[in-house]
Amino acid sequence: MTDARGRANRGPSAGPGNRLAILAAARERFARDGLAVPLSAIAKDAGVGQGSLYRHFPDRLALAVAVFDENLDAVEVVVAEDSTTVADLLDLVEQQAVLAPALVDLMWQHQRDARVAPLGERVRAIAEVVVARDRAAGLVGEHVEAADVLAAISMLADLTARASSPNASSLDLDDQRRRARRLIDAALGSLPGR
Amino acid sequence: MTDARGRANRGPSAGPGNRLAILAAARERFARDGLAVPLSAIAKDAGVGQGSLYRHFPDRLALAVAVFDENLDAVEVVVAEDSTTVADLLDLVEQQAVLAPALVDLMWQHQRDARVAPLGERVRAIAEVVVARDRAAGLVGEHVEAADVLAAISMLADLTARASSPNASSLDLDDQRRRARRLIDAALGSLPGR
DNA sequence: TCGATACCGGACATCCCTGTCCGGTTGTCG
DNA sequence: CGACAACCGGACAGGGATGTCCGGTATCGA
Numbered sequence: 001m002t003d004a005r006g007r008a009n010r011g012p013s014a015g016p017g018n019r020l021a022i023l024a025a026a027r028e029r030f031a032r033d034g035l036a037v038p039l040s041a042i043a044k045d046a047g048v049g050q051g052s053l054y055r056h057f058p059d060r061l062a063l064a065v066a067v068f069d070e071n072l073d074a075v076e077v078v079v080a081e082d083s084t085t086v087a088d089l090l091d092l093v094e095q096q097a098v099l100a101p102a103l104v105d106l107m108w109q110h111q112r113d114a115r116v117a118p119l120g121e122r123v124r125a126i127a128e129v130v131v132a133r134d135r136a137a138g139l140v141g142e143h144v145e146a147a148d149v150l151a152a153i154s155m156l157a158d159l160t161a162r163a164s165s166p167n168a169s170s171l172d173l174d175d176q177r178r179r180a181r182r183l184i185d186a187a188l189g190s191l192p193g194r
Numbered sequence: 195m196t197d198a199r200g201r202a203n204r205g206p207s208a209g210p211g212n213r214l215a216i217l218a219a220a221r222e223r224f225a226r227d228g229l230a231v232p233l234s235a236i237a238k239d240a241g242v243g244q245g246s247l248y249r250h251f252p253d254r255l256a257l258a259v260a261v262f263d264e265n266l267d268a269v270e271v272v273v274a275e276d277s278t279t280v281a282d283l284l285d286l287v288e289q290q291a292v293l294a295p296a297l298v299d300l301m302w303q304h305q306r307d308a309r310v311a312p313l314g315e316r317v318r319a320i321a322e323v324v325v326a327r328d329r330a331a332g333l334v335g336e337h338v339e340a341a342d343v344l345a346a347i348s349m350l351a352d353l354t355a356r357a358s359s360p361n362a363s364s365l366d367l368d369d370q371r372r373r374a375r376r377l378i379d380a381a382l383g384s385l386p387g388r
Numbered sequence: 389t390c391g392a393t394a395c396c397g398g399a400c401a402t403c404c405c406t407g408t409c410c411g412g413t414t415g416t417c418g
Numbered sequence: 419c420g421a422c423a424a425c426c427g428g429a430c431a432g433g434g435a436t437g438t439c440c441g442g443t444a445t446c447g448a
Contacts, residue, residue: 018395041435051438154352238445
């Protein structure tokens, strides 16, 4: 028998290939359709039976955590460079389109879940590092804290998600996104004390 | 027979009471659970059969439009007062919790729908009026446009929706919301030219 | 070579939401 | 007073997603 990708069923050891295919498909789907995409669709994209998907990832959360864990690895690599600024971070959010919103969704909706909480910690740590760096360089208002950057990311992510939804006049939404970004840049650049 | 509200089935003329009950239930549900709440739940809340709900409002959109049309009436009354500022408008968004987000959702997701477009126009008009007033009073940066306020409302609404979701540490989320609001206030107060 | 084993894929039962349809009830009019 | 008509409520079929289960297949060890 051959599966959808033309690979023969290799029995007991399809190796890690199957798991990786699922992760890749999940990342793409989460990014395009949001966190609520049917898992069956992900399985189909990965060329894998639903059984395999549920065996590797018992539920949606497990899959999502795996995807974002991987994703944060990449972000941390970028942030490790000294030249990375808050603005770069926000660029990243906008580029990843719906992936960042999905992460934000996940974090807020399941922050009590033992598997999700560490993700939140990682995100917070990333924000801390970049804010500290920017504040030292004067790129950001003196009173800006990591939590402010997180708030900005949440807001921007939501708007970006809308803009990449399958619908409607992307022109208006792109305009909205640009304005939102400008507002946030302005705010972070000159945030007064409370 | 008596219905859930103890009113007898009055046959051909239950009057407008039924319609109003549905609208009230819908408003409350949309506000608490978002735009995607099952219509059957709304019908139950209203003490009305699904048949009646679908007779009055052929689909979810029709119901949503009716709810928000009514809602915008109220907002317009508030805005008509000369003393209403952009900040007041944002306050309104925060107070209405998830209702505003639901409206924003609806507007972006179905902006091409002939029934929804007018809602968008009304919102835009409201923003125009208030921005013009605030700009004259110097309450807002010279380069702030109505579209900027709309972007701000969208962002704030999303965050507010999260904060009123049934889940998790409202403390953190409230903090996020406050920070977001502060960012937006700061941005609108001193938005530089592009 | 041949059986045991572990994993794979997809069929399937289940659940929930949607939107329709129909019997029942109650005012109204002749 | 009786028949009609309008409206009401809830049952029900359709569609889709979820998570489970089982027959099938490739590898490994004897």
